[in-house]
């Protein structure tokens with residue numbers, strides 16, 4: 001870890017009319033760190049993640065990001081061309097529903113290759129070779145490279161989405177319930193894969209989940225969100241084994257009960 | 259009231275001025291699609307009216323008009339559009355490329371090299387090169403604005419994955435002036451190189467989609483490709499059975515009911531000129 005955060009979110013708010021979906025959230029993400037954001041459905045996790053990525057505009061607050069390309073930038077005021085360039089070259093977003101992150105009517109190879117082409121790759125053989133490597137890394141049979149993702153199972157689609165995100169070697173990866181819609185057995189395999197890739201690539205990750213098991217397995221640190229606010233933050237083991245805030249205690253006990 | 263039922267070249271002066279203004283903007287931003295208030299035009303069902311509106315807006319009394327459909331001057335559509343402008347503008351028409359000052363076209367660029375001062379007018383059914391890849395109009399506008407053209411190569415990537423080479427043969431996307439990706443209209447990829455640094459003015463009109471765009475003279479027009487799969491304009495590996503040409507774009511025809519196939523030049527004017535000069539096979 002270096003001595004400066006990769007991402008610093010300060011007093012961030014996102015309002016939908018009268019509703020403060022994200023309400024004064026602050027935290028740092030350090031290089032190589034996996035941070036989990038947990039909380040029940042409707043607590044503002046997805047909204048926070050989407051605001052960081054720039055899919056929606058925050059109402060107030062600041063998001064500072066240390067870019068390879070531009071140095072330190074304030075994302076809330078960054079112009080769209082540069083924000084999109086960062087999204088193409090330094091970031092990845094893993095959607096809960098792989099259909100939101102894939103082109104279903106284009107082949108698996110094209111889905112992985114598109115990110116390379118968007119970043120400027122123009123050598124077909126190299127693009128193809130990298131797509132093959134990445135299909136293998138996410139445990140998809142290389143023979144499926146020219147098949148359409150809509151012929152894939154849900155778990156395969158999610159792994160393909162992850163290959164598409166990671167192929168450009170992003171510095172910052174945002175994941176929204178990456179194991180959300182999947183069967184429990186499929187979830188376990190996917191979690192294992194994500195954990196391995198994150199470690200191998202030394203990725204900095206924010207993973208949003210309502211599943212404390214996912215947070216336990218992936219994250220070094222946890223933020224607990226309730227109604228748009230961070231009510232507790234700390235090391236994963238501390239928060240899960242010895243929660244301080246009543247809401248965190250409720251969350252942890254309900255998982256124990258489940 | 260004037261004696262004729264139409265204004266010169268059918269459209270009223272205000273409409274023509276609006277179209278010319280959009281065309282000037284299109285010429286100033288090569289390859290960029292400019293919206294315009296498309297009008298109804300009579301006749302030419304199945305042809306589309308974008309090209310006709312452009313021709314009507316730029317034509318003057320001294321112009322000489324050539325109209326080609328596929329490569330031919332004598333199809334029903336080409337003849338009726340020529341007759342239309344004879345009637346509403348009283349201009350001279352020609353079938354000879356070098357005589358024409360305006361060439362309204364669908365599907366081809368003539369084989370005879372174009373010269374400075376000539377205007378090519380293309381009838382365009384689909385002006386958006388990204389339309390199959392990105393269904394949202396708002397998003398394609400954004401992609402053009404930010405020159406984010408990665409998805410354009412997705413189509414070519416898959417073509418190579420499937421066939422071992424780029425097989426896209428018509429409406430092959432080009433990068434104009436190093437900035438905008440443009441649909442060159444359904445001309446064969448064979449014709450794309452004719453756009454590159456052409457001395458003529460190229461105006462594109464899409465009536466249904468209400469878009470105009472242009473390539474001014476001497477502008478770079480580069481067909482998209484990969485480093486290891488460079489652009490190769492395809493043509494049939496054959497000679498024209500009428501004039502013997504091996505370097506022109508050829509149409510394949512059946513010459514009997516036993517399925518015998520032959521090739522003839524798609525550009526009828528060019529083929530006739532060659533035969534007149536005694537270059538028959």
Ligand SMILES: Nc1ncnc2c1ncn2[C@@H]1O[C@H](COP(=O)(O)OP(=O)(O)O)[C@@H](O)[C@H]1O
Nearest residue numbers: 016019021039040041042043044045046047048
């Ligand atoms: N686009 C939107 N417009 C209005 N309200 C929204 C919008 N998106 C989310 N919300 C509301 O904001 C709150 C937080 O939603 P969300 O961020 O999706 O929570 P989570 O991901 O934690 O389940 C919810 O009350 C939700 O209904």
Ligand SMILES: [Mg+2]
Nearest residue numbers: 045046047177
């Ligand atoms: Mg959510």
